[in-house]
Amino acid sequence: MAFMKFGIVVCPRCKKAKVVDLSCKTTKCHRCGKVLRLEHLRILYKSNSDQKIRRALGLVNAEMDGRLEDFKELMK
Numbered sequence: 001m002a003f004m005k006f007g008i009v010v011c012p013r014c015k016k017a018k019v020v021d022l023s024c025k026t027t028k029c030h031r032c033g034k035v036l037r038l039e040h041l042r043i044l045y046k047s048n049s050d051q052k053i054r055r056a057l058g059l060v061n062a063e064m065d066g067r068l069e070d071f072k073e074l075m076k
């Protein structure tokens with residue numbers, strides 16, 4: 001599988017989705033400040049396109065009110 005540059009993860013503490021650079025090992029949640037280790041997180045979506053990943057992030061955040069499972073079905 002080709003290396004993807006960007007990914008979307010969800011902070012396990014505050015449930016805020018964010019875009020991460022997949023070449024980094026950790027990222028810090030903008031909302032609660034928790035340092036997240038990418039190897040411990042499920043990457044919901046991956047892309048090499050900055051535009052596509054930001055669009056996907058918008059969708060994830062829009063769907064975080066209990067409908068994330070539906071969203072993941074859509075992204076398969």
Ligand SMILES: [Zn+2]
Nearest residue numbers: 011014029032
């Ligand atoms: Zn957080």
